[in-house]
Amino acid sequence: MPSIPTLFRGLLNERIINVFRTSEVTRLDLGPSLSEEGGLNLGGRAVWNVFTRPHSFLFLSELSFSNTPVLDMDLVKLVGLPRLAVLILKNTGICDEGVFHLTALKLTLTHLDLSQNPCITDDAIPALCLCITSKLRFLGLVGTSIGMPGLRRMAKLIQKEERIVDVEIPEVCELYIDNIPNIYLMQPQPPLITSPALCSRLSAAALQRNLKAHAEVANKLQSTGGAEAVSANMFGGGTKGEMCRRLRDLLVQREVDLVVWGMIYGYEEADGVTWTGKDDKVKYLEAQAAAREAHKRLR
Incomplete structure (x- = not known):
């Protein structure tokens, strides 16, 4: 059972989630179930309690709360998920405090989407750096308030650790970098x-x-x-x-x-590599790898 059946999408209350918590579910999208449409989903927050019970979702590797309100303290309840690799928190309203709670998952997280959360600032960079030094390969920051000072600190760490991390950055930072x-x-x-x-x-x-x-x-x-x-x-x-x-x-x-x-982006001048965008993931990763050698020459 890779994921909970489509039949239950948007209807995953605490009782239904509890039925599946000891199964081999690997993917779970709770966004539709926790969204407060018209303020009527009053019991939706009880779903969080299931994650704190013993032996819950031991096989879960992908979890999404996209486009639904999440409190920073809610994320503490995820620390017992031993295989969580992909976590989508797009447009959830979390702040810097919530990002620090995620460091408890750094040994398993490879994909973290924090986009469209404007309350996330450069103050969250130390927590993100802890995740980067472990297994993180993708980090979504579009629509956050992360600025160039934070990105500079993160980029220096990625270079030092010789990691390859696909980072989607805020538009204002992208405009600066393009220039x-x-x-x-x-x-x-x-x-x-x-x-x-x-x-x-x-x-x-x-x-x-x-x-x-x-x-x-x-x-x-x-x-x-x-x-x-x-x-x-x-x-x-x-x-x-x-x-x-x-x-x-x-x-x-x-x-x-x-x-x-x-x-x-990598460097267009690096070893003859010509690359004009991030749409092609393979070329992007190759350009990043080539960037390390090019940076030594540019210095």
Whole structure:
């Protein structure tokens, strides 16, 4: 019995769920049963109690609560599911607290969809990182309030752990990442540098030369309407120390943004790989793997 019969879809109250809890059910969609249409499904929340009973759903690997209200504390009741690999919490209203409760499932979760939950913010990143370092291969974050600072932290961990994780990100972050080739000088040629650690070794003239090269990219972006991405004023004059600090800050930001770009898209320049989207999963995963080697060259 891979899943509960379609006959019961939308009618899975506590009594019916309890009948199946010791069976070999592997897939369960509780969204239709728990949705509060017209506020009439008053007993729907009792379904959660079934998950806390001994020997419940020992074979369950896929569970969905999509498009139905879920409280953060409800998720604590899922920690006894020993084989749960796919968890869909799309548009459930959970917050950062709920994400932290999910870390108890990190040893089995491979697919976690948190999309359309705007109360999930960068504060949930430590919990997501714990899941990433284990088995997670897909993470849906579209429609959350995760920002670029959170994505940068997550991408650095994925690179460090040499993991391949398919991450669907919020639209505002995707717009920023798509614009990265227009924000930074992508492949500086010597004597221009890419390592922030080298900034202190440069002369004032060399610092100015590096800043000017990046300023040309920023000015071009501003002239085409992308003024909010990078302010060209940061590339002005000043003392050697000030120029060194500005260049170091720029290169540090560039370095971590390239890590995020590689996490999401891979690099089109990597080993001749040309790839224009994430629709083809195989090409996407190949591009991510190639991104690690390309990132070493870009640095």
